[in-house]
Amino acid sequence: MRSITLFAPATVANVSCGFDLLGFALESVGDQMLIRENNVNQLRITKIEGQMLPMQTEQNVAGVAGLALLNQLNTKQGFDIEIYKKIKPGSGIGSSAASAAGAVFGLNELLGKPFSSIELVAFAMKGEALAGGAEHGDNVAPCLLGGFTLIQSYNPLRVVSLPTPEALSVVILHPQIEVKTADARNLLKQQVSLKKAVRQSGYLGGFVAGLFQNDYDLLAASLRDEWVESSRSVLIPAFDEMKAAALASGALGFGISGSGPSVFALCKGVEIAKKTAQAIRHVFDKTAIPYDLHHSEVNPQGIKTL
Amino acid sequence: MRSITLFAPATVANVSCGFDLLGFALESVGDQMLIRENNVNQLRITKIEGQMLPMQTEQNVAGVAGLALLNQLNTKQGFDIEIYKKIKPGSGIGSSAASAAGAVFGLNELLGKPFSSIELVAFAMKGEALAGGAEHGDNVAPCLLGGFTLIQSYNPLRVVSLPTPEALSVVILHPQIEVKTADARNLLKQQVSLKKAVRQSGYLGGFVAGLFQNDYDLLAASLRDEWVESSRSVLIPAFDEMKAAALASGALGFGISGSGPSVFALCKGVEIAKKTAQAIRHVFDKTAIPYDLHHSEVNPQGIKTL
DSSP: OOEEEEEEEEEEESTTTOTTTEEEEEEEEEEEEEEEEESSSSEEEEEEESSOOOOSGGGSHHHHHHHHHHHHHTOOOEEEEEEEOOSOTTSSSOHHHHHHHHHHHHHHHHTTOOSOHHHHHHHHHHHHHHHHSSOOOTTHHHHHHOSEEEEEEETTEEEEEEOOOTTEEEEEEEESSOOOHHHHHHTSOSEEEHHHHHHHHHHHHHHHHHHHHTOHHHHHHHOOOSSSHHHHGGGSTTHHHHHHHHHHTTOSEEEEOTTSSOEEEEEESHHHHHHHHHHHHHHHHTTTOOEEEEEEEBOSSOSEEO | OOEEEEEEEEEEESTTTOTTTEEEEEEEEEEEEEEEEESSSSEEEEEEESSOOOOSGGGSHHHHHHHHHHHHHTOOOEEEEEEEOOSOTTSSSOHHHHHHHHHHHHHHHHTTOOSOHHHHHHHHHHHHHHHHSSOOOTTHHHHHHOSEEEEEEETTEEEEEEOOOTTEEEEEEEESSOOOHHHHHHTSOSEEEHHHHHHHHHHHHHHHHHHHHTOHHHHHHHOOOSSSHHHHGGGSTTHHHHHHHHHHTTOSEEEEOTTSSOEEEEEESHHHHHHHHHHHHHHHHTTTOOEEEEEEEBOSSOSEEO
């Protein structure tokens, strides 16, 4: 029976200026998965280590995403999926996306690559919908494609791979509190003023240009969120203080990773990232809430076979 | 007395996907201006040919923009401005922007370039405010800088020069009807849904990426306007029919130039542009409204001295 072992990276979605559209993959945080052919004509989740998650295929994001792919092919071939979960569910760094994207990537490899990357993104979004109540692609796209990705359009689905300036370095702080994606979505205002919409749109356009031009000043000026951050940051203890500390340490920007509670800082260079990590840690220690702190480069490749 | 003669190009603002943010300069349509030192310590509009426009400095967009620059310098030097107007005011291809940008560009040259391009954009926006009731920079920026420009932010003002894919070719149809910028602004909805704001933002991000990647499919997919076009296009006779004809002719996109009434089509290559021009003309001829039809390349340089 053929099998594949892979690494599915954690991802940061929204990235301040690109709500539901922009995301990037992390290098040093991610899940391992093993996918193996079976002869029972079923897709099964046979092992989950590291976290308590549903084992029923239809209740598991990897299962749902995998079924979407297999149903499209109309194949009888069955597979077993083992998930070695390192990314904590509900952390805001794409835990469900890694499982969903890992499943469809692995199945596609074992089946002889019948599907394109963009089709895999669409299948993986079916898994995301199970977790978050809405199909969004700004975690699964960078998980599958690596680097920075932009969802140019959801309907029809079109994903653009963006360049990653070399010096970018990331700090993630994950407070050990629970913020469900669906709850975070309920906090959003459903209407924005045209003026604010225009401003926010300019930041996303500027950020995209900054990635192409290696313009760190432009990236910093564009890492702004006038749509979502003020509503959602109330769920994250010490958010404003951490943000001030990160920017004072020289970070290009600081914001909520996905729907939180994780926060991220994008920095130019490892030294500033280290300094920023120290500064954020110093602030958050005062809350007495447990947390994980990650330092990572941007992962240019996305999912890789091991 | 030193003088400068210059060409200030017409410009297309909004460009479907970048309301108030995105614009580009035209090659074959524009005004000529002559700016000459005088010894009366005043900025004067001494001649306007081609159109009826106010001669009083404070009532003329070139005068207002020029005064903004001179006041900042606190200079006593006076200048005379002659405007040879080829761009019809109210046409929607940056007539006021050309006058305002031309004035500040010429004054800056004669004064030894005390100001940066971005400062010139800010001065020229003062002239635009006189014409349109709001300071917007998506015409003056491409007029001054050439090519495609993005206003990443108005406050602080930050303008990004974007690359221009070589094959881009433009068709402009200017119906001889009057649409005042201020009236067109009053037609806008002041609120948009977050969903629509996100979608539109993705189109702008995609368009910016498309310019960097020479990806004409991506440009075509991104030349969409869900914010403004449906409200404003009712002012433009046969808009929907022209749009359908342009897209059927292979145009990448078709939309309102600025606040109208001019419409533009962006095309890949001169041949498709010619075919598109014919198709639009054919549709608009049925309205029996007089019009101008321009074909132009994108102007990479912006204002130039003659």
